[in-house]
Amino acid sequence: MSTLAIETKDLGRIYKLRGNKKKEARKELIALQDVNLTVKKGELFGLLGPNGAGKTTLIKILTTLLSPTSGWAKVAGADVDREPDLVRPRINMVSGGESSGYGLLTVRENLWMFSQFYGVPSKEANERIEALLEMIGMKDRMHTKSSDLSTGLRQKMNIVRGFLTEPEVLFLDEPTLGLDVGAMRDVRKFVLEWLRADKERTLLLTTHYMMEADELCDRVAIINKGRVLACDTPTALKQKLQKDVLFEIHTSPLNGLTPQMLVDQPEVTKAAITETETGAKLSLSLVEESALARVINLFTQKDIKVMNLNKREPTLEDVFVDLVGRSMAEEEDSGQPE
Amino acid sequence: MQTSTSWRSFRTAAWLGWVIESNWTDPFLFAVYSIVKPLSGAAILVIMYGVITEGNFDSALFPYIYLGNAFYIYVGAVMTGVSWAVVDDRELYKTLKYMYIAPINIPIYLLGRGGARFIVGSIAVLITILTGVFFLNVNINLAEVNWGLFFVSLTIGVIMLALIGLMLAGWTLITARHEGFIGEAVAAALYIFSGAVFPLDVLPEWLRPVGYFMPTTYWLELLRRSLVGDVAQAFPTLSQFSNLEILGVMIGLSILFGLVSVWVFKICDNIARENGMIDRTTNY
Numbered sequence: 001m002s003t004l005a006i007e008t009k010d011l012g013r014i015y016k017l018r019g020n021k022k023k024e025a026r027k028e029l030i031a032l033q034d035v036n037l038t039v040k041k042g043e044l045f046g047l048l049g050p051n052g053a054g055k056t057t058l059i060k061i062l063t064t065l066l067s068p069t070s071g072w073a074k075v076a077g078a079d080v081d082r083e084p085d086l087v088r089p090r091i092n093m094v095s096g097g098e099s100s101g102y103g104l105l106t107v108r109e110n111l112w113m114f115s116q117f118y119g120v121p122s123k124e125a126n127e128r129i130e131a132l133l134e135m136i137g138m139k140d141r142m143h144t145k146s147s148d149l150s151t152g153l154r155q156k157m158n159i160v161r162g163f164l165t166e167p168e169v170l171f172l173d174e175p176t177l178g179l180d181v182g183a184m185r186d187v188r189k190f191v192l193e194w195l196r197a198d199k200e201r202t203l204l205l206t207t208h209y210m211m212e213a214d215e216l217c218d219r220v221a222i223i224n225k226g227r228v229l230a231c232d233t234p235t236a237l238k239q240k241l242q243k244d245v246l247f248e249i250h251t252s253p254l255n256g257l258t259p260q261m262l263v264d265q266p267e268v269t270k271a272a273i274t275e276t277e278t279g280a281k282l283s284l285s286l287v288e289e290s291a292l293a294r295v296i297n298l299f300t301q302k303d304i305k306v307m308n309l310n311k312r313e314p315t316l317e318d319v320f321v322d323l324v325g326r327s328m329a330e331e332e333d334s335g336q337p338e
Numbered sequence: 339m340q341t342s343t344s345w346r347s348f349r350t351a352a353w354l355g356w357v358i359e360s361n362w363t364d365p366f367l368f369a370v371y372s373i374v375k376p377l378s379g380a381a382i383l384v385i386m387y388g389v390i391t392e393g394n395f396d397s398a399l400f401p402y403i404y405l406g407n408a409f410y411i412y413v414g415a416v417m418t419g420v421s422w423a424v425v426d427d428r429e430l431y432k433t434l435k436y437m438y439i440a441p442i443n444i445p446i447y448l449l450g451r452g453g454a455r456f457i458v459g460s461i462a463v464l465i466t467i468l469t470g471v472f473f474l475n476v477n478i479n480l481a482e483v484n485w486g487l488f489f490v491s492l493t494i495g496v497i498m499l500a501l502i503g504l505m506l507a508g509w510t511l512i513t514a515r516h517e518g519f520i521g522e523a524v525a526a527a528l529y530i531f532s533g534a535v536f537p538l539d540v541l542p543e544w545l546r547p548v549g550y551f552m553p554t555t556y557w558l559e560l561l562r563r564s565l566v567g568d569v570a571q572a573f574p575t576l577s578q579f580s581n582l583e584i585l586g587v588m589i590g591l592s593i594l595f596g597l598v599s600v601w602v603f604k605i606c607d608n609i610a611r612e613n614g615m616i617d618r619t620t621n622y
């Protein structure tokens with residue numbers, strides 16, 4: 001048996017878009033291009049990218065819902081497009097940010113029904129349902145009709161549905177989207193506990209929360225406009241990024257100090273200024289920490305007071321900026337190719 | 339393995355369909371759908387018949403129409419039930435993609451959903467027929483009913499309807515906006531071309547072959563013959579054929595339609611997967 005849970009080779013997906021008018025030529029949208037990924041058994045693998053990056057498209061292909069237009073993908077050893085019947089018994093999937101389920105059925109009934117589709121013996125299914133609901137903190141709602149659940153609780157129910165069938169490979173598409181902070185924490189804790197319980201379990205999740213990818217995942221692939229730009233452990237990604245030291249300084253008004261004046265100092269590589277209510281916030285990249293002395297010196301000359309000074313570790317956000325040239329939020333605002 | 343997959347797909351789907359359709363938590367809704375709706379449908383028909391024939395309820399035409407209409411309820415229930423499962427699961431419950439990634443047999447799952455509608459539909463059919471017998475002079479002599487023929491025809495017919503529903507389900511899968519409409523449209527067309535409320539002979543000659551090609555035509559004829567034998571035979575359309583001949587034609591056409599349906603569904607299923615339509619929701 002291979003030790004790979006997921007493997008993709010030059011995977012691509014092009015959507016044909018229909019124009020509004022018949023005369024309009026059919027446009028094509030490249031949602032995924034040349035995706036080569038391998039995920040080992042037991043890994044918690046993250047796909048990080050802005051809206052429209054292609055995360056959901058990749059998950060849909062890996063879960064047999066969508067055919068690729070080029071390349072191939074294997075999940076649990078079987079080709080997702082040609083052998084979906086071998087893949088399906090061994091996977092499950094949950095998409096966040098939508099409330100699915102049969103409102104007429106109770107939480108238990110909804111979950112039980114899905115377990116039956118996977119051939120889980122009824123008694124065992126009920127035991128698992130109780131245990132998982134307990135783990136995710138909604139056992140008291142087991143007999144509530146799912147139409148009477150809040151959106152967040154419905155999403156938790158849906159998450160339990162994914163874990164209930166004990167898949168070898170589980171796909172979570174933005175599992176914490178739209179949840180409040182408490183529920184997010186519940187879900188993350190739940191995910192880690194579930195993975196820890198069995199070394200063979202593999203989980204692929206997509207997110208556009210940097211922190212989530214950073215804290216949760218063993219490895220992260222950063223994806224933008226259908227391409228995988230980098231793939232490594234969060235630590236390695238951040239280390240590779242820059243040897244620079246990052247500082248964030250809050251000051252009193254700047255009295256004419258410009259970013260250029262800062263960058264003109266030796267060993268100051270980047271400087272950005274944002275005005276605040278009380279003065280300004282400076283983000284600095286320094287080659288050496290010692291360069292900070294020169295910056296402070298400049299402040300003294302200009303009669304600027306330092307109110308707060310932070311040394312900042314690079315985040316995955318910085319990695320993204322480094323790879324793409326702008327922040328994930330900017331990338332999302334820039335509008336998707338329609 | 340294969341049979342157990344199919345069986346658990348069917349069984350669980352039928353259970354789900356039954357819970358959704360019966361909706362015991364809301365007896366009022368249930369009553370409306372299984373009693374009020376079919377009875378008001380029958381009432382419209384009876385009134386129209388009364389006006390047109392100036393109240394000639396003793397004519398053999400009346401039970402012909404009444405029973406045809408009553409059994410036609412199964413078409414709406416089972417056939418459209420199968421195709422509506424696609425719409426409901428995809429758009430309303432947002433579960434279709436989870437069904438698709440599960441190790442089940444999707445056509446059998448959909449047939450299971452239709453199977454549940456058969457039970458609910460049967461209640462409506464029974465109530466409609468009983469109303470006809472007790473209040474409207476539809477004469478069914480229990481001693482003369484050909485029960486064997488009745489149950490055999492009913493069973494084959496319901497399976498046939500479910501399979502045609504599968505074809506519509508496939509079509510529904512690959513169309514975005516007019517989903518519900520397809521089932522209704524086909525049901526309405528079949529109503530005209532199956533001799534449900536008037537003999538096919540009423541149709542213009544060039545349209546009649548459509549009716550002769552529909553398994554539903556023979557199905558309704560057999561149900562009527564088995565319940566009110568001599569009355570049904572009073573109509574010329576199929577009078578030169580024996581029960582057995584009609585049964586044979588129905589079985590043949592059902593197999594043909596069934597095979598075509600399964601094939602159409604497979605093709606549509608592939609198209610849906612290739613175009614990412616399985617979890618596509620329509621923005622109304």
Ligand SMILES: Nc1ncnc2c1ncn2[C@@H]1O[C@H](COP(=O)(O)OP(=O)(O)OP(=O)(O)O)[C@@H](O)[C@H]1O
Nearest residue numbers: 015029031050051052053054055056057058336614
């Ligand atoms: N069925 C479809 N038909 C046409 N284009 C599609 C379809 N599904 C997705 N797309 C397009 O493909 C691109 C990738 O979409 P995808 O949903 O995979 O992104 P994503 O990374 O999941 O984004 P988000 O964070 O918003 O969920 C987008 O530009 C999207 O508009």
Ligand SMILES: [Mg+2]
Nearest residue numbers: 055056057173
């Ligand atoms: Mg997405």
